Amino acid sequence: DVKVTQSSRYLVKRTGEKVFLECVQDMDHENMFWYRQDPGLGLRLIYFSYDVKMKEKGDIPEGYSVSREKKERFSLILESASTNQTSMYLCASSFAGGLGNEKLFFGSGTQLSVL
């Protein structure tokens, strides 16, 4: 069974801390994505990566960075966490080389609270 695994289901951090959210997929997917989910706002794309060491900004990249050193792992980094980054973070992956109708496989999300 295919899997996208996010390292933490719940996370509580202090303002100003550096936060790492990890995501690992076992499907050999080229594309990986980080979304943020907030009530009433749906899912918004933070960053995505279509290959190792490649990254593209999404719609709301400010305050975030990413790292993809290995194909299976895509990390989201909050350099200095702020309270407005309290949210649900969803990682997803998909095959590349298609037409764009490939489905995304999602992790179970990390609910991050910044106090």
Place this chain on the structure above:
Amino acid sequence: AQTVTQSQPEMSVQEAETVTLSCTYDTSESNYYLFWYKQPPSRQMILVIRQEAYKQQNATENRFSVNFQKAAKSFSLKISDSQLGDTAMYFCASRPPGTASKLTFGTGTRLQVTL
């Protein structure tokens, strides 16, 4: 840029009944892909159904079907014979062609299936 609008934040349906979730979108692309994703209480998003804009025939997956009206830029989801397990958030999404293109989500509709 693509935008996706879901105007029904919450809906309720009785078991075994039929319910339709609305979605409208805006895009300047001539071809694109449309999706409905389901997020159950477990939080893991799964693909329900997808439609390619150049195909006139409405997509169907078991109890789930879409009403795709290209001219009106409307993509509604019909769930027939609703089951308790259909209780979830439902997100409509669109994506232009290209494997590295971005998937844009709507704000979601929370569906509650009752006895």
